[in-house]
Amino acid sequence: MLLHIDNDHNRFRQIIKGKIKENLRKYISQGEMVGRKGKDLISIPLPQIDLPRFQFGDNGQGGASQGDGEPGDPLGGDPGDGGAGEAGNQPGQHLREVELTLEELAEILGDELELPNIQPKGKKEIISKKDRYTGISRVGPESLRHFKRTFREALKRQIISGQFTYERPHIVPIREDYRYRSWKTTKLPESNAVIIYMMDVSGSMWDEQKHIVRLETFWIDTWLHYQYKGVATRYLIHDAQAGEVDRDTFFSVRENGGTVISSAYELCAKIMQENYPAEEWNIYAFHFSDGDNWSREDNKLCAEILREKILPKVNLFGYGQVESTYGSGEFIDFLDENITGFDNLVLSYIPDKDSIYDSIKDFLGKGK
């Protein structure tokens, strides 16, 4: 049967993408998507995709149903279809959840923010090997012996040679019957980009600031994962000292110490040097802070590390400064004044959630 649903389905997908594009600024700043990320799909609540009708409001219409209970008992579950009639009394009907692959989302992000594609540097691809059991072979280790195939071969041989009798169906495999699982090695292009996130977790960074950082990293991740086949991610936190943590800790930990930014830059430089040779890796480093550093001396130290150890090696170093009620917030100005001649340093000031959109554009708009 030949049906035309593909056309209608594609059209529907197109419309969804259009709506998301229209509302992208809102989605970016409200972070509705961040919690809805699956492995490769993201579920997005989308208003106004429904066709509007004159219909009854959410509350008020009763109905009839069947079951136990006394008058006054709350109804188990949602009355849903509202009894026999299809009365539209489902709360939340206005929102429709649609699913999008992260790749589609990145495309939309790229289109809307007019992000240029990244020109990777270094070796195009690093190849990794992966083994998959796909075939059968006559030789192999006993641990990979394929029982069923082995016995089948034995049965075939016995039938052909006339040794098999239905009265005594004994099947005895001999050496030639043995079959083993064998594998094929497939080559996969591997991760050749790494993102190093650094965040100031000193006492002056509050939940709101961290939320902004979280949204920033979500969109940066989305874009860079779209641009590179595989991306490694490292998380560094610092107050007066720096340390490496996992993703969950990165977003949840809170310290009370002071702020020595150079500690993070030092650690970042060390990690880069030890693990990610600049010739082979596309390195992205992002640092988020409220811009309040311990001392001027440390500022100078930071500039030195950046100039000598980090900026020459990374594709991009992004510094995002969130607004804090405490502190001077002078670090961004310091960097701006003291580091010149590097076009891979991006400074972005993010006073509130609405600025995330522009800040992402700052960070990713260079095509690096």
Next chain:
Amino acid sequence: MQTLTEKDVLSIQPEIEKIAAQYGLDYFPIIFELVDYDTMSQLAAYGGFPVRYPHWRFGMEYDQLSKGYRYGLQTIYEMVINTNPCYAYLMRSNPLVDQKLVMAHVYAHCDFFKNNYYFAHTNRKMIDEMANHAIRVRRHIDAHGLDTVESFIDTCLSIENLIDYHSPYIRRQAGKKEPEQTAPRKAVKKLRSKKYMERYINPPEFIEAQMKELEKQQVDHRALPEKPERDVLFFLMEHAPLQNWQHDILGIIREEAYYFAPQGMTKIMNEGWATYWHSTMMTEKLLHPSEVIDYAEHHSGTIANHPGRLNPYRIGFLLFKDIEERWNKGRFGKAYEECEDILAKKHWDTAAGLGRQKIFEVRKLYNDITFIDTFLTEDFCREHKLFSFAYNKSNKQYEIESREFKTIKQRLLQNLTNLGQPIISVIDANFQNRGELLLQHQFEETELDKNYAADTLKNLQAIWKRPVHIQSILEERPVLWSFTGEEFKQTWISGN
């Protein structure tokens, strides 16, 4: 389990058909097709028709249905459409016992389509008609562009429920007679003259011409519409400033809405009838002993009770069973109704044996509203634990409201009235003497959803071109919602 071939399944059709005929079911020829879940989802998205006009909404339905199946949330067992011959699609992956049950179910559906009065006016060649619609819409798209046509279809679909569900069965305007001139004719203004000059100053031709002018004025000033018009789509087709292609599309949407309407009006009966017959045919004739467990599981799934929701399969099935029993035992009529001896009533059995005959009559003459109104009894409600629920505003949840027969029945009928949608009619096409369109929501108990109303008015305005309004009740006060073409406004109506 081995997948069934087309042949395996179709080979049982003659047997089922024979049994259905023996029971007295009267159906169109049925053509079964086996399809996989993806095709089934596509068909279901298209409302069962293989060819529909292009529109993203079908894609959206498909998206949901196919996901629902893939995630194991729902399965469509069959899809049957009201045409002659009748097409029915079966899910290929189902085991044979399910196919039997579903086929029996389909025969009853088809019998219902053919014989129920509310389907009498539907087009039985709808497959062709839908295909024609598709061709026409595609032509309009070629001529005017996809975006233009699609957004107009969106607009029309947004008001597709504003039709008069009963109009196919009655004549609203008897013969469209010219209204009798009961109103006293206004006297023609004569020019002043002396009596002897009368013939020259007001000659008969002049009087005649004046008279005609007057009459014309009266016709022009007649209210439009004369009576509130429930078929808003029809009214728009007649009176809205539409281009030819727009007129054609609005007509297509309206025709399809009327075609699907009877299925909404007989959901409980139709499913109840089909369930009654699959259970009867399976248990009495078709079931192989080895299939009993599978059958029982499937059947109990069909008529399962979902808390907070009335399962139309269940309630319809139980009511048909109940009617059959009552008419078999003679539990109807004056003598039974007036009997006050509970014991006598409980054991009442005149061996009337009229059950089968009665349910066939019911399936012919009733729709869901009249079905519930006539056959839902107090005993039935008690026996099957029916209750009514309502929204409790103080603690914001739905609660069991009552177990009283009267309330339950009222709630049920309320939900079924106008397919559970607000009753809306056009009452004035020249509102405020400015050619603005005024609709009225016939308020019963429930308010309209304001956001939806605003968006719908916007669509309506796109068709009418002049401002549009709807009168309703909000927070127990009369309210007028308007869309002027630029903005949505809410005004309280004071006075009356």
